[in-house]
Amino acid sequence: MSGSLLTNVFLPLALGAIMLxxxxxxxxxxxxxxxxxxKAVVIGLLVQMLLxxxxxxxxxxxxxxxxxxxxxxxxxxxxxxGATANIYSHLARGDVALNITLTAINSLLSLxxxxxxxxxxxxxxxxxxxxxPPPVRKVVEVGVIILGPVAVxxxxxxxxxxxxxxxxxxxxxxxxxxxxxLVVAAVVQEWKTLTAYFxxxxxxxxxxxxxxxxxxxxxxxAARLPERQAVAIAMEIGIHNGTLAIFIALNVLGSSTMAxxxxxxxxxxxxxxxxxxxxxxxxxxxxxxxxxxTPA
Numbered sequence: 001m002s003g004s005l006l007t008n009v010f011l012p013l014a015l016g017a018i019m020l021x022x023x024x025x026x027x028x029x030x031x032x033x034x035x036x037x038x039k040a041v042v043i044g045l046l047v048q049m050l051l052x053x054x055x056x057x058x059x060x061x062x063x064x065x066x067x068x069x070x071x072x073x074x075x076x077x078x079x080x081x082g083a084t085a086n087i088y089s090h091l092a093r094g095d096v097a098l099n100i101t102l103t104a105i106n107s108l109l110s111l112x113x114x115x116x117x118x119x120x121x122x123x124x125x126x127x128x129x130x131x132x133p134p135p136v137r138k139v140v141e142v143g144v145i146i147l148g149p150v151a152v153x154x155x156x157x158x159x160x161x162x163x164x165x166x167x168x169x170x171x172x173x174x175x176x177x178x179x180x181x182l183v184v185a186a187v188v189q190e191w192k193t194l195t196a197y198f199x200x201x202x203x204x205x206x207x208x209x210x211x212x213x214x215x216x217x218x219x220x221x222a223a224r225l226p227e228r229q230a231v232a233i234a235m236e237i238g239i240h241n242g243t244l245a246i247f248i249a250l251n252v253l254g255s256s257t258m259a260x261x262x263x264x265x266x267x268x269x270x271x272x273x274x275x276x277x278x279x280x281x282x283x284x285x286x287x288x289x290x291x292x293x294t295p296a
Contacts, residue, residue: 021171023153024164031097040095040220040229044102047219047237049109052077053117055211060125063204067125069197072258073204074121076245076265078114080106084270085239092277093284094231100150102236110244118248197260205265209272213238231280239273242266 056077060070086099122128157164216237220230245262249255 017149020149020153021167021174023150023155024157024167024171026097026100026150026154027157028154031101039223040098040225040233041101041105043220043223043225044098044216044233044236045105045109047216047233048081048102048106049113051215051219052212052237055215056208059204059208059211063201063207065201065204066257068255068257069201069204069261070125071118071121071253072245072249072255072261073201073208073265074125075114075118075249075253075258076240076242076262077208078110078117079241079245079262080110081236082239082241082243084273085235088239088273088277089232089235092231092235092280093228094235095226095228096232098229098232099236100147102233104147106236107241114248118253198264201261202264202268205261205268206272209238209265209268213272213276234276235273238276239269240265242269 053074056073060073065073081099081103083103085103086096088094089099090096153164213234217230217234220233221227225233240262242262242265246259246266249259249262
């Protein structure tokens with residue numbers, strides 16, 4: 001398993017284009033609201049940094065994963081949310097400004113947290129003291145892909161609001177189609193890896209993904225956060241930067257086996273997040289229809 005034209009070129013370009021579209025739907029007020037009410041940010045970070053790591057360790061132990069695959073799952077859990085979390089949150093009517101804020105903060109925190117968690121995983125599962133350096137270059141890439149296009153989109157909205165409103169629905173449809181194409185292309189590219197390892201680690205990746213989204217959605221609701229913020233946190237927690245995890249596994253740890261859980265998880269999360277977004281939008285439409293038919 002290695003980097004490819006799809007993951008190194010087309011995927012970043014596609015995500016950049018979609019993030020530009022998301023910027024057209026945002027205003028500075030969306031971000032100032034998050035700063036004024038930081039409870040959602042704190043809850044999202046605590047779930048990401050603490051609960052998710054424990055969930056990944058429990059899943060690795062429960063499924064009895066071989067050491068390298070267990071470390072790969074822990075590496076995935078320590079990776080921040082990916083740019084696609086913002087896209088799925090947008091499709092599910094989540095608080096995209098919160099997603100972007102969490103992705104940016106998580107990416108910076110991963111410079112310290114990711115090496116620490118992965119080092120502990122190496123010691124526990126493989127009795128190794130291998131050093132894991134902070135992934136500075138990849139964090140910078142995440143910032144460029146997410147923040148740059150969003151800033152351009154927000155500028156266009158402020159300058160030409162009519163154009164931004166006109167393009168919102170077409171861009172949403174374009175995002176769905178583009179994500180579908182990328183998922184199919186990724187499955188075709190990694191077909192041999194999927195067939196070779198899915199029986200061993202596929203179940204663990206699926207359970208970890210479902211638990212991640214369930215915790216990411218349930219904890220904010222239990223903390224009485226608004227539905228849109230719960231959706232945003234669920235997507236942020238359930239959709240990881242698999243590209244970052246694969247890069248570290250291959251280029252820092254020198255293990256293609258450790259890259260398998262992030263690769264398989266990345267494919268699974270596209271499907272489960274899509275189903276979750278569909279369920280949320282369908283439920284929201286049903287609620288609106290019920291409210292319209294209920295007598296005042």
